[in-house]
Amino acid sequence: MSGATESGETEAFARLLRELKDRSGLSYGALAKRLHMSTSTLHRYCNGTAVPVEYAPVERLARVCRATPQELVELHRRWILADAARGRGTDQAAATRSAQGAGPAQETGSAQQTGAAQEAGAAQKPGAAEETDAVEPVVVDVPDPLTQPSPPARRLRRLRRRTALIASVATAAVLGAVALAVGVPFDGEGKDEGSAGQADSAVEATAGASRTGTPSAAPSASGKGKKPSSSPSASPTGSAGAGSGTSAGGEGQEADRPADDGVSDAVPLTVDVRPYVYDSPCSQHFLVDSExxxxxxxxxxxxxxxxxxxxxxxxxxxxxxxLTVQGTGKETVVLKDLHLRVVSKGTPPGWNEYAMGSGCGGGVESRSFDADLDSGSPTITVKNGQRDFPYKVSESDPEVYYVTVHTKAYDVRWDLTLDWSSGSRRGTVHIDNDGTPFHTSAKVGGTSYDYPLGGSEWIDPDAVNQ
Known part of the structure; x- marks a missing residue:
């Protein structure tokens, strides 16, 4: 079932890529040249045999093919689902290979047991040396000392070996039962003192077995109702860094919820941050303190x-x-509001400005929000006539939000917070640039430089035109 889901999500993503490519009128070779990738790679993306590891080449393809704002949002959503499906497929393949790897060891063990059994059988055939130490079948006929004469010394040795074999088999069975009992997880609710005593006895028996060299089984360390985070790097302070894709923690969340109500403490959403999004290939400008x-x-x-x-x-x-916001489970998460916080505001440094492109046209807007950092209390406002918060997300229905800030007078460091709720739970996600505030400054002084297409150095357009 999971394989069908993976195939369906990948095919839906590839189909949308093909529609954009066909509509552009460009061949695979011409489009690949514009995207700076090989024709075979582009072909694999469009026929669904491969999914891009990063979203950047997908967005470049969409912009070259003149995708609409709605198509950009849908394409990003489809890529997220296809990328997640690919990750699940990789995990399942690894698990299958691990399971298959156990086969040869099991076969070897079976062969060794079969060989031992054959040797034991051969020792009982007529003509075999009576002094052999091969183990006979477990079923024994112990003579009655009151009616039978004393067996010879050789018979006594065989009886001792049989008794030792029976004892070792019984010990192995007991240890196996103990391992199974300890390995079965239990939630600890409603157990009486007798159950607790049995669990303690099992642990003690296992500890004793480990001292004698017998492998022991340890109880599960996972807590009741704990859902693992989608990423091991989730910050306990609730920050979501640039490009992290981590589960963001909550500030002051679930303060009114009882500790043992069975609800997971994990925040039910992730926020992936891209700190520099080009509205067009040359829209981004940077200030740099260098010539x-x-x-x-x-x-x-x-x-x-x-x-x-x-x-x-x-x-x-x-x-x-x-910001790409996605739920980590099937439950719906309500995104209540997005806030901007100014961390510091000062005088612009007056550095040189460098444009990331030249001769470009305008870009597109989609699910966009805007903030004026020059105002006394900057707030997030909607753009393009779209509706404001709240929004809803889940594991199968992510959302992509673009936030544009601007300043003409200050050097500003800033970050964001996202309020969320899910059922009786609520919290706040802190969003920044990989652990540090976002940094935006007005250009005051310095020289503006362009890097012409096909050129090999930065130039001052004003000096060239004089």
Missing amino acids: PEQVGPPASEEYAQRWATAYGAISSNEQRIA
Whole structure:
């Protein structure tokens, strides 16, 4: 069933890619050249045999094919589901390989047991040496000492071996029962003192077995009703960093809920952050405290985070980020409101400005929100006439939100908080740029540089036109 789901989600994503490609009128070769990828890779994406690891090439394809805002949102949603389905398929394949790997060991063990049994049978055939130490069948006929004469010494040795075999089999059976009893999880509710005593005895027996070299079974360490986080890097303080895809923690959440009501403490949603989203291929500008000879070529959106970190760059005049919010379970999560918080506000540094492209047209807007960092108390407002919060998300129905902030007078560090609720539970998710506030500054002073298409260096357009 899971394989069919994986195939269906991947095919739905690939079908949407094919529709965009066919509508563009471009061949696979021409489109792949514009996207800076191989034709075979693009073909695999469009026929569903592969899913892009990152979303950036998918968004570039959609923009080249002039996707509508609605198609951009649907394409991102389909990619998220196809990527998640691919992850589930990889886990199942690994589990299958692990299970198959146990086969040879089991066969080897069976062969060894069969060989031992054959040797024992051969020892009982006529003509075999009576002094053999092969183990005879467990069923024994012990003579009655009152009516039978004393057996010879050889018979006594065989009886001792049989008795030792019976004792070892009984011990193994008891230890196996103990291991099964300890390995069965229980929730601890409604157990009486007798049950607790049996559990303690089982643990003691297992501990004794481990001292004699017998493998022991340990009880499950997972707590009652605990749902594992979708990512091991989820922050306990409730922050969701750039590109993390982590489960975001809640601040002050579930304060009114009893501790043992069976509801998971895990936050039922994840927030993936892209801190630099290009409204068009050349919309992003950065301020850098370096001369053009010391600054490398502009970066595409896919590598913007790495480029900005390498040069200590600050978004110039405005910054557009993308938030992908998805539930971690089948229950619906209500996203109640999105808030912007100014961490610090100061004087712009006056650095040089570098454009990530040149000669580009306008971009598209979709599920977009806006904030003016120059106002006294910046707030998130809706754009494009769309509705405001609340929204709903679940595991199969994610949402993508674009937030654009702008400033003409200040150097501003800022972050976001997202309020959510699910049934009787509620909380707040803290959103920032991989553990640090987002950073946007006005351009005041400095020189603006462009990197012409096909060029090899940064140029000052004003100096060239003089």
